[in-house]
Amino acid sequence: MSSMNPDPRSDLAPAPGLGPDLGPDRAAAVDLASALDRLVARGALTSDQAAAVLAEVAGTLPGPSGPPRPATPEPRRRRPVSQLLVEVGLYVGSALVVAALFVLVAQSWEGLTRSTQVATLAATTLVGLGLGLAAARGAAAATARRRLAGVLLAAASAAAGGTVSLVVGDIPMVGVVSLTACLAVLVLAQVVAASAVTEVGLFVVSFALVQALGDQLRPSPVTSLDPWGNEIYEPSRMEQLMPLGTVALGLGWALGVSRLLQHRELAVALGALATVGAALPLAGDEQTRAVGLVVLAGAAAIGFWRFLVEPLWPWLALAIASVTGFVFWLVGGAHRPALAILAAGLVLLATSAGSLQWSRHRARRSRHRAS
Numbered sequence: 001m002s003s004m005n006p007d008p009r010s011d012l013a014p015a016p017g018l019g020p021d022l023g024p025d026r027a028a029a030v031d032l033a034s035a036l037d038r039l040v041a042r043g044a045l046t047s048d049q050a051a052a053v054l055a056e057v058a059g060t061l062p063g064p065s066g067p068p069r070p071a072t073p074e075p076r077r078r079r080p081v082s083q084l085l086v087e088v089g090l091y092v093g094s095a096l097v098v099a100a101l102f103v104l105v106a107q108s109w110e111g112l113t114r115s116t117q118v119a120t121l122a123a124t125t126l127v128g129l130g131l132g133l134a135a136a137r138g139a140a141a142a143t144a145r146r147r148l149a150g151v152l153l154a155a156a157s158a159a160a161g162g163t164v165s166l167v168v169g170d171i172p173m174v175g176v177v178s179l180t181a182c183l184a185v186l187v188l189a190q191v192v193a194a195s196a197v198t199e200v201g202l203f204v205v206s207f208a209l210v211q212a213l214g215d216q217l218r219p220s221p222v223t224s225l226d227p228w229g230n231e232i233y234e235p236s237r238m239e240q241l242m243p244l245g246t247v248a249l250g251l252g253w254a255l256g257v258s259r260l261l262q263h264r265e266l267a268v269a270l271g272a273l274a275t276v277g278a279a280l281p282l283a284g285d286e287q288t289r290a291v292g293l294v295v296l297a298g299a300a301a302i303g304f305w306r307f308l309v310e311p312l313w314p315w316l317a318l319a320i321a322s323v324t325g326f327v328f329w330l331v332g333g334a335h336r337p338a339l340a341i342l343a344a345g346l347v348l349l350a351t352s353a354g355s356l357q358w359s360r361h362r363a364r365r366s367r368h369r370a371s
Helices: 024-043 047-062 081-107 114-136 144-168 174-193 196-217 245-253 264-284 286-309 315-328 337-370
Strands: 222-225 229-234
Touching: 024 047, 024 245, 114 144, 114 174, 144 222, 144 315, 144 337, 196 245, 196 264, 196 286, 245 264, 245 286, 245 315, 264 315, 315 337
Parallel strands: none
Antiparallel strands: 222 229
């Protein structure tokens, strides 16, 4: 392969004069290159994905001298400005159409009968599903068409939830039932048109579903009277520990669900944010401080452990935020704010410096192994 030709396809093309003497393996590789070209032409694959497959195959084929030779990766191609403008136009146009329809319907929504409201939302759900599935058909990953399909299916999910909430009426579990319908449509969207839009939607609806389930499990309020006859609300122990459900969702999303999604780093970041956001109020409440401190310590341990295994920044962010919150509330929190802030700041500096040193050590070790 010439050093002036970075395209891996050159390793798969038959050399002049060799003809069928290339052997069955290289002949099959040439057929693979032709098949990938056809898939790129149809839009089933991107040119970068096809080049990656060819580079992998070329790296395992024997060269003229016998031993395998590494393939030269194809340089990443920048999308032309015209393609970016077309994609932006699709997003803006879709947003304007949806916003206009929403305003038109909202202006007369109260005057519509219940059956008309149901029919409107059901029609919106069906139209969104149809357009989303049509856009997703044959769309390669990480393309504008795939992302547009995700947006359409996410809109259909919201409409489906509204339809179900109107159909079931004012039952106690209306929020849980409607959010479950939203989640079902988003799971379908993730299967046929996975993108960052569908994955964020899955997390948001799952988060809302956990909150709705917590509201259903929340015991009836208990009140008492103070010495002056004022009514005081007394939350139950179960209500105080409700944030543990959100902590479980966040850790489960970061540790488990993220492995099933395409944008793993984004999923870990969302899970870490939910975990810290629910653990800090637990530690801030005097009645649940012990539980909150245990949760923050556990989240910090998980964050550092996962960062050592896979150096994704959300794991480190989870660890540092959890350690900082743990130290802040351990040394006094709101009762001794100056001392708590000082201790939290020192811990933040120490963990950040230690993480930086570990990252540099990992980078040096990787370079040493590569050499």
